[in-house]
Amino acid sequence: MLFYILKRFFLMIPTLFGVMVITFAITQFVPGGPVEKMIAQIEGFNKAGGEVRAESSGMYRGDSGLDSEKIAQLKKLYGFDQPPINRFFSMMKSYIAFDFGTSYYYHRSVFDLVVSRMPVSMSLGLWSFFIVYGVCIPLGIKKAISDGSKFDLISSTIILVGYAIPGFVLGVLLVVLFGGGSFWSVFPLRGLVSDNWSELGLGMQILDYLWHMVLPVTAGAVGSLAVMTMLTKNSFLEEIRKQYVLTARAKGLSEQQVLYKHVFKNGIIPIITGFPGYFIASFFTGSLLIETIFSLQGMGLLAYESVLNRDYPVVLGTLYFFTIIGLICRLLSDLSYVLVDPRISFESVDA
Numbered sequence: 246m247l248f249y250i251l252k253r254f255f256l257m258i259p260t261l262f263g264v265m266v267i268t269f270a271i272t273q274f275v276p277g278g279p280v281e282k283m284i285a286q287i288e289g290f291n292k293a294g295g296e297v298r299a300e301s302s303g304m305y306r307g308d309s310g311l312d313s314e315k316i317a318q319l320k321k322l323y324g325f326d327q328p329p330i331n332r333f334f335s336m337m338k339s340y341i342a343f344d345f346g347t348s349y350y351y352h353r354s355v356f357d358l359v360v361s362r363m364p365v366s367m368s369l370g371l372w373s374f375f376i377v378y379g380v381c382i383p384l385g386i387k388k389a390i391s392d393g394s395k396f397d398l399i400s401s402t403i404i405l406v407g408y409a410i411p412g413f414v415l416g417v418l419l420v421v422l423f424g425g426g427s428f429w430s431v432f433p434l435r436g437l438v439s440d441n442w443s444e445l446g447l448g449m450q451i452l453d454y455l456w457h458m459v460l461p462v463t464a465g466a467v468g469s470l471a472v473m474t475m476l477t478k479n480s481f482l483e484e485i486r487k488q489y490v491l492t493a494r495a496k497g498l499s500e501q502q503v504l505y506k507h508v509f510k511n512g513i514i515p516i517i518t519g520f521p522g523y524f525i526a527s528f529f530t531g532s533l534l535i536e537t538i539f540s541l542q543g544m545g546l547l548a549y550e551s552v553l554n555r556d557y558p559v560v561l562g563t564l565y566f567f568t569i570i571g572l573i574c575r576l577l578s579d580l581s582y583v584l585v586d587p588r589i590s591f592e593s594v595d596a
Contacts, residue, residue, distance in 0.1 A: 250576070257572045262337075264568050265561070269333050272557055279323050279349045279555050284316065323349065336561065345562030350554040355562040358547070365543030368437055369532065372458055373466040374524055377473050382516065385477020389512075390504070392482055401475075408471030413534035416464035420538060424460060432460045435540040461539045465532055473516070481512035518578045525574045 320326045327335070339346065345355035388397050410418075423431040433439065439453050484490065485508055493503045533545040544563075551559035 250580075253576050253579075257569070260572060261565070261568055265337065265340075265565060266333070268561060268564055269329075269336070272555075272560070273329055275555070279325075279557065282555060283323075340562070340565045343566075345565070346558040348551075348556055348559050350550065350556040350559070355558050358559065359544070359563060359566075362542060362544050362547050364437060365536065365541045366545070368454075368458060369461055369465055369535065369541070369543065372462045373469065376462065376466050377469045378520070378523075381470055381473035382477055382513075385474045386481055386504075386509075386512075388474070388478040389481035389485060390500075392478075404471045404474055407467045410467065412464050412468055412532065413538060415467055416461070416535055416538040419460045419464055433457050434460070437541070461535050461541065464538070465535050477512075477516055480515045481508060484508045484512040514582065517581050520578075520581060525570055525577075 317326065324332060336346075343356070347353065348355055348358055351358055384400065388400060391397050407415075419432075420434060422428050424434045433456065437454060437457055438450070439445075439457075442450055442453055445453060490503055490508060493507050494500075498506070532543075533549050535541070536543045536546045547559065548563070550556070551563075
Protein backbone atom coordinates (compact mmCIF):
# COMPACT_ATOMS: atom_id res chain seq x y z
CA MET A 246 0.00 0.00 0.00
CA LEU A 247 2.77 2.44 0.94
CA PHE A 248 4.60 1.71 -2.30
CA TYR A 249 1.39 2.32 -4.26
CA ILE A 250 0.83 5.69 -2.56
CA LEU A 251 4.42 6.78 -3.19
CA LYS A 252 4.20 5.71 -6.81
CA ARG A 253 1.02 7.73 -7.28
CA PHE A 254 2.67 10.77 -5.74
CA PHE A 255 5.61 10.51 -8.12
CA LEU A 256 3.24 10.13 -11.09
CA MET A 257 1.56 13.39 -10.06
CA ILE A 258 4.71 15.32 -10.99
CA PRO A 259 4.67 14.67 -14.77
CA THR A 260 0.87 15.01 -14.81
CA LEU A 261 1.03 18.40 -13.14
CA PHE A 262 3.90 19.47 -15.37
CA GLY A 263 2.00 18.42 -18.49
CA VAL A 264 -1.13 20.33 -17.48
CA MET A 265 0.88 23.49 -16.86
CA VAL A 266 2.83 23.16 -20.12
CA ILE A 267 -0.33 22.80 -22.20
CA THR A 268 -2.13 25.66 -20.45
CA PHE A 269 0.87 27.96 -20.60
CA ALA A 270 1.33 27.22 -24.31
CA ILE A 271 -2.33 28.02 -24.99
CA THR A 272 -2.05 31.37 -23.22
CA GLN A 273 0.80 32.32 -25.55
CA PHE A 274 -1.44 32.04 -28.62
CA VAL A 275 -4.61 33.59 -27.22
CA PRO A 276 -5.01 37.11 -28.64
CA GLY A 277 -5.57 40.07 -26.36
CA GLY A 278 -2.98 39.36 -23.67
CA PRO A 279 -2.16 41.80 -20.86
CA VAL A 280 0.27 43.80 -23.01
CA GLU A 281 -2.23 44.12 -25.88
CA LYS A 282 -5.00 45.09 -23.46
CA MET A 283 -2.82 47.79 -21.89
CA ILE A 284 -1.86 49.14 -25.31
CA ALA A 285 -5.52 49.26 -26.31
CA GLN A 286 -6.41 51.09 -23.09
CA ILE A 287 -3.60 53.62 -23.54
CA GLU A 288 -4.53 54.31 -27.15
CA GLY A 289 -8.17 54.62 -26.15
CA PHE A 290 -7.26 57.17 -23.48
CA ASN A 291 -5.13 59.06 -25.96
CA LYS A 292 -7.92 59.28 -28.52
CA ALA A 293 -10.35 60.44 -25.86
CA GLY A 294 -8.18 62.93 -24.00
CA GLY A 295 -4.93 63.59 -25.81
CA GLU A 296 -1.74 63.25 -23.81
CA VAL A 297 -1.93 61.14 -20.68
CA ARG A 298 0.78 60.15 -18.26
CA ALA A 299 0.91 56.60 -16.92
CA GLU A 300 1.38 57.00 -13.19
CA SER A 301 1.81 53.30 -12.55
CA SER A 302 4.65 52.73 -15.01
CA GLY A 303 6.07 56.25 -15.44
CA MET A 304 5.72 56.05 -19.23
CA TYR A 305 4.65 58.91 -21.48
CA ARG A 306 1.74 58.27 -23.85
CA GLY A 307 1.27 60.57 -26.80
CA ASP A 308 -1.87 60.89 -28.88
CA SER A 309 -0.14 59.31 -31.85
CA GLY A 310 0.00 55.87 -30.17
CA LEU A 311 2.89 53.96 -28.64
CA ASP A 312 6.26 53.58 -30.26
CA SER A 313 8.33 50.41 -30.06
CA GLU A 314 10.28 51.65 -27.02
CA LYS A 315 7.11 52.13 -24.97
CA ILE A 316 5.81 48.74 -26.07
CA ALA A 317 9.09 47.15 -24.99
CA GLN A 318 8.71 48.80 -21.59
CA LEU A 319 5.22 47.37 -21.28
CA LYS A 320 6.47 43.90 -22.13
CA LYS A 321 9.17 44.20 -19.48
CA LEU A 322 6.60 45.42 -16.97
CA TYR A 323 4.55 42.26 -17.45
CA GLY A 324 7.55 39.96 -17.87
CA PHE A 325 6.96 39.31 -21.57
CA ASP A 326 10.43 40.52 -22.55
CA GLN A 327 11.80 37.04 -21.86
CA PRO A 328 11.44 33.98 -24.14
CA PRO A 329 8.39 31.81 -23.30
CA ILE A 330 10.47 28.86 -22.08
CA ASN A 331 12.36 31.10 -19.63
CA ARG A 332 9.12 32.58 -18.34
CA PHE A 333 7.61 29.12 -17.93
CA PHE A 334 10.44 27.69 -15.85
CA SER A 335 10.69 30.88 -13.81
CA MET A 336 6.96 30.61 -13.15
CA MET A 337 7.19 26.94 -12.14
CA LYS A 338 10.11 27.72 -9.81
CA SER A 339 7.92 30.24 -8.00
CA TYR A 340 4.91 27.92 -8.01
CA ILE A 341 6.87 25.16 -6.29
CA ALA A 342 7.19 27.55 -3.35
CA PHE A 343 3.48 28.43 -3.78
CA ASP A 344 4.36 31.97 -4.81
CA PHE A 345 1.75 32.74 -7.48
CA GLY A 346 2.72 36.33 -8.11
CA THR A 347 0.52 39.40 -8.39
CA SER A 348 -2.71 39.75 -10.35
CA TYR A 349 -2.50 41.97 -13.44
CA TYR A 350 -6.11 43.03 -13.10
CA TYR A 351 -6.68 43.31 -9.34
CA HIS A 352 -3.09 44.35 -8.47
CA ARG A 353 -3.13 42.07 -5.46
CA SER A 354 -1.30 38.91 -4.48
CA VAL A 355 -2.95 35.92 -6.17
CA PHE A 356 -2.84 34.00 -2.91
CA ASP A 357 -4.55 36.82 -0.99
CA LEU A 358 -7.10 37.19 -3.77
CA VAL A 359 -8.02 33.51 -3.68
CA VAL A 360 -8.21 33.53 0.13
CA SER A 361 -10.56 36.53 0.02
CA ARG A 362 -12.92 34.66 -2.33
CA MET A 363 -12.77 31.35 -0.47
CA PRO A 364 -15.48 32.05 2.16
CA VAL A 365 -18.14 32.34 -0.54
CA SER A 366 -17.09 29.20 -2.38
CA MET A 367 -16.68 27.25 0.86
CA SER A 368 -20.12 28.31 2.06
CA LEU A 369 -21.85 27.35 -1.17
CA GLY A 370 -19.83 24.18 -1.67
CA LEU A 371 -19.87 22.76 1.84
CA TRP A 372 -23.55 23.37 2.47
CA SER A 373 -24.41 21.85 -0.91
CA PHE A 374 -22.14 18.90 -0.09
CA PHE A 375 -23.75 18.19 3.28
CA ILE A 376 -27.27 18.59 1.90
CA VAL A 377 -26.62 16.39 -1.14
CA TYR A 378 -25.00 13.51 0.76
CA GLY A 379 -27.23 13.91 3.81
CA VAL A 380 -30.41 13.68 1.73
CA CYS A 381 -29.44 11.55 -1.25
CA ILE A 382 -27.95 8.50 0.47
CA PRO A 383 -30.92 7.72 2.76
CA LEU A 384 -33.40 8.73 0.05
CA GLY A 385 -31.64 6.59 -2.57
CA ILE A 386 -31.58 3.59 -0.22
CA LYS A 387 -35.27 4.04 0.56
CA LYS A 388 -36.10 4.23 -3.15
CA ALA A 389 -34.07 1.07 -3.84
CA ILE A 390 -35.89 -0.85 -1.09
CA SER A 391 -39.30 0.32 -2.31
CA ASP A 392 -38.53 0.14 -6.02
CA GLY A 393 -41.70 0.49 -8.10
CA SER A 394 -43.82 1.64 -5.17
CA LYS A 395 -45.92 4.81 -5.07
CA PHE A 396 -43.26 6.51 -2.97
CA ASP A 397 -40.59 5.64 -5.54
CA LEU A 398 -42.64 6.97 -8.46
CA ILE A 399 -43.64 10.24 -6.76
CA SER A 400 -40.13 10.96 -5.45
CA SER A 401 -38.60 10.15 -8.84
CA THR A 402 -40.99 12.56 -10.56
CA ILE A 403 -40.15 15.37 -8.14
CA ILE A 404 -36.41 14.68 -8.41
CA LEU A 405 -36.41 14.61 -12.21
CA VAL A 406 -38.43 17.82 -12.42
CA GLY A 407 -35.88 19.48 -10.15
CA TYR A 408 -33.04 18.10 -12.26
CA ALA A 409 -34.63 19.44 -15.45
CA ILE A 410 -34.57 23.00 -14.11
CA PRO A 411 -31.10 24.57 -14.55
CA GLY A 412 -29.61 25.99 -11.37
CA PHE A 413 -29.50 29.56 -12.66
CA VAL A 414 -33.14 29.40 -13.78
CA LEU A 415 -34.14 28.12 -10.36
CA GLY A 416 -32.04 30.89 -8.83
CA VAL A 417 -33.91 33.55 -10.80
CA LEU A 418 -37.23 31.95 -9.85
CA LEU A 419 -36.28 31.97 -6.17
CA VAL A 420 -35.27 35.62 -6.40
CA VAL A 421 -38.58 36.51 -8.02
CA LEU A 422 -40.62 34.56 -5.47
CA PHE A 423 -38.74 35.05 -2.20
CA GLY A 424 -36.15 37.78 -2.79
CA GLY A 425 -38.46 40.72 -3.19
CA GLY A 426 -38.45 40.46 -6.98
CA SER A 427 -42.24 40.41 -7.46
CA PHE A 428 -43.82 38.53 -4.56
CA TRP A 429 -42.36 38.03 -1.08
CA SER A 430 -39.25 39.66 0.35
CA VAL A 431 -38.24 36.81 2.66
CA PHE A 432 -34.53 36.19 2.04
CA PRO A 433 -31.61 38.62 1.48
CA LEU A 434 -29.90 38.67 -1.89
CA ARG A 435 -26.45 40.18 -1.43
CA GLY A 436 -23.34 38.81 0.27
CA LEU A 437 -22.83 36.18 2.94
CA VAL A 438 -23.98 38.35 5.84
CA SER A 439 -25.83 41.59 6.48
CA ASP A 440 -24.08 44.95 6.72
CA ASN A 441 -24.62 45.10 10.49
CA TRP A 442 -23.44 41.54 11.07
CA SER A 443 -20.55 42.58 13.34
CA GLU A 444 -23.00 44.35 15.63
CA LEU A 445 -25.12 41.22 16.17
CA GLY A 446 -24.78 38.64 18.93
CA LEU A 447 -23.30 35.20 18.17
CA GLY A 448 -26.67 33.50 17.82
CA MET A 449 -28.01 36.21 15.51
CA GLN A 450 -24.80 36.13 13.46
CA ILE A 451 -25.25 32.41 12.82
CA LEU A 452 -28.91 32.88 11.89
CA ASP A 453 -28.07 35.82 9.64
CA TYR A 454 -25.41 33.80 7.83
CA LEU A 455 -27.72 30.79 7.37
CA TRP A 456 -30.51 33.08 6.18
CA HIS A 457 -28.25 34.43 3.44
CA MET A 458 -27.33 30.90 2.35
CA VAL A 459 -30.85 29.52 1.83
CA LEU A 460 -31.50 30.71 -1.72
CA PRO A 461 -28.05 30.24 -3.35
CA VAL A 462 -27.50 26.82 -1.75
CA THR A 463 -30.97 25.68 -2.81
CA ALA A 464 -30.37 26.83 -6.38
CA GLY A 465 -26.98 25.13 -6.51
CA ALA A 466 -27.84 21.83 -4.82
CA VAL A 467 -31.04 20.78 -6.60
CA GLY A 468 -29.33 19.43 -9.71
CA SER A 469 -26.83 17.38 -7.69
CA LEU A 470 -29.63 15.96 -5.55
CA ALA A 471 -31.17 14.22 -8.53
CA VAL A 472 -27.91 12.73 -9.82
CA MET A 473 -26.72 11.46 -6.45
CA THR A 474 -30.12 10.07 -5.44
CA MET A 475 -30.52 8.04 -8.63
CA LEU A 476 -26.91 6.86 -8.45
CA THR A 477 -27.47 5.65 -4.88
CA LYS A 478 -30.74 3.96 -5.79
CA ASN A 479 -29.33 2.14 -8.82
CA SER A 480 -26.21 1.04 -6.93
CA PHE A 481 -28.20 -0.45 -4.04
CA LEU A 482 -30.86 -1.89 -6.33
CA GLU A 483 -28.19 -3.75 -8.28
CA GLU A 484 -26.78 -5.24 -5.07
CA ILE A 485 -30.22 -6.19 -3.71
CA ARG A 486 -30.86 -8.28 -6.82
CA LYS A 487 -27.65 -10.30 -6.49
CA GLN A 488 -27.49 -13.94 -5.45
CA TYR A 489 -25.74 -13.41 -2.12
CA VAL A 490 -28.74 -11.36 -0.91
CA LEU A 491 -31.06 -14.28 -1.61
CA THR A 492 -28.65 -16.55 0.24
CA ALA A 493 -28.57 -14.21 3.25
CA ARG A 494 -32.36 -14.09 3.34
CA ALA A 495 -32.54 -17.89 3.08
CA LYS A 496 -30.33 -18.12 6.18
CA GLY A 497 -33.00 -16.27 8.12
CA LEU A 498 -31.41 -12.81 8.35
CA SER A 499 -33.80 -9.91 8.73
CA GLU A 500 -34.14 -7.29 6.00
CA GLN A 501 -32.28 -4.77 8.17
CA GLN A 502 -29.38 -7.20 8.64
CA VAL A 503 -29.29 -8.00 4.92
CA LEU A 504 -29.36 -4.33 4.01
CA TYR A 505 -26.81 -2.91 6.44
CA LYS A 506 -24.56 -5.94 6.94
CA HIS A 507 -24.25 -7.11 3.35
CA VAL A 508 -25.79 -4.76 0.79
CA PHE A 509 -24.64 -1.47 2.27
CA LYS A 510 -20.88 -2.07 2.15
CA ASN A 511 -21.09 -3.07 -1.52
CA GLY A 512 -23.71 -0.58 -2.68
CA ILE A 513 -22.01 2.39 -1.07
CA ILE A 514 -18.71 1.90 -2.95
CA PRO A 515 -19.64 3.95 -6.08
CA ILE A 516 -20.90 6.73 -3.80
CA ILE A 517 -17.83 6.78 -1.57
CA THR A 518 -15.39 6.91 -4.48
CA GLY A 519 -16.63 10.40 -5.35
CA PHE A 520 -16.84 11.52 -1.74
CA PRO A 521 -13.24 12.82 -1.22
CA GLY A 522 -13.15 14.66 -4.53
CA TYR A 523 -16.55 16.24 -4.02
CA PHE A 524 -15.70 17.24 -0.46
CA ILE A 525 -12.34 18.84 -1.31
CA ALA A 526 -13.75 20.49 -4.44
CA SER A 527 -16.52 22.05 -2.37
CA PHE A 528 -13.90 24.26 -0.71
CA PHE A 529 -12.66 25.80 -3.94
CA THR A 530 -15.17 25.58 -6.76
CA GLY A 531 -17.73 28.23 -7.49
CA SER A 532 -20.70 28.75 -9.74
CA LEU A 533 -20.50 31.81 -11.95
CA LEU A 534 -24.24 32.09 -12.57
CA ILE A 535 -25.27 31.45 -8.96
CA GLU A 536 -22.70 33.95 -7.69
CA THR A 537 -23.84 36.53 -10.24
CA ILE A 538 -27.54 36.12 -9.46
CA PHE A 539 -27.02 36.43 -5.71
CA SER A 540 -24.21 39.04 -5.87
CA LEU A 541 -21.56 36.80 -4.30
CA GLN A 542 -17.85 37.33 -4.91
CA GLY A 543 -16.64 33.73 -5.15
CA MET A 544 -14.19 31.58 -7.08
CA GLY A 545 -16.54 31.18 -10.05
CA LEU A 546 -16.70 34.91 -10.69
CA LEU A 547 -12.96 35.24 -10.07
CA ALA A 548 -12.16 32.55 -12.65
CA TYR A 549 -14.46 34.15 -15.24
CA GLU A 550 -13.05 37.65 -14.73
CA SER A 551 -9.47 36.35 -14.81
CA VAL A 552 -9.95 34.62 -18.14
CA LEU A 553 -11.86 37.58 -19.57
CA ASN A 554 -9.13 40.04 -18.53
CA ARG A 555 -6.24 37.73 -19.47
CA ASP A 556 -5.09 37.78 -15.85
CA TYR A 557 -2.54 35.03 -16.36
CA PRO A 558 -1.09 34.94 -12.81
CA VAL A 559 -4.57 34.19 -11.43
CA VAL A 560 -5.45 31.73 -14.21
CA LEU A 561 -2.22 29.75 -14.05
CA GLY A 562 -1.68 30.05 -10.30
CA THR A 563 -5.13 28.76 -9.40
CA LEU A 564 -4.86 26.05 -12.07
CA TYR A 565 -1.60 24.83 -10.54
CA PHE A 566 -3.07 24.72 -7.05
CA PHE A 567 -6.37 23.11 -8.07
CA THR A 568 -4.62 20.52 -10.24
CA ILE A 569 -2.64 19.40 -7.19
CA ILE A 570 -5.87 19.25 -5.19
CA GLY A 571 -7.55 17.25 -7.97
CA LEU A 572 -4.72 14.70 -8.18
CA ILE A 573 -4.77 14.22 -4.42
CA CYS A 574 -8.54 13.75 -4.55
CA ARG A 575 -8.15 10.99 -7.12
CA LEU A 576 -5.69 9.22 -4.85
CA LEU A 577 -8.03 9.59 -1.86
CA SER A 578 -10.88 8.20 -3.98
CA ASP A 579 -8.84 5.07 -4.71
CA LEU A 580 -7.86 4.66 -1.07
CA SER A 581 -11.48 5.07 0.00
CA TYR A 582 -12.23 1.76 -1.74
CA VAL A 583 -10.09 -0.01 0.87
CA LEU A 584 -11.77 1.82 3.74
CA VAL A 585 -15.23 0.81 2.52
CA ASP A 586 -14.36 -2.73 1.48
CA PRO A 587 -11.22 -4.34 3.03
CA ARG A 588 -11.39 -7.07 0.40
CA ILE A 589 -10.00 -4.57 -2.10
CA SER A 590 -6.22 -4.44 -2.06
CA PHE A 591 -3.49 -2.74 -4.04
CA GLU A 592 -0.98 -5.47 -3.33
CA SER A 593 -1.17 -6.73 -6.91
CA VAL A 594 -0.54 -3.18 -8.09
CA ASP A 595 2.42 -2.84 -5.74
CA ALA A 596 3.92 -6.03 -7.14
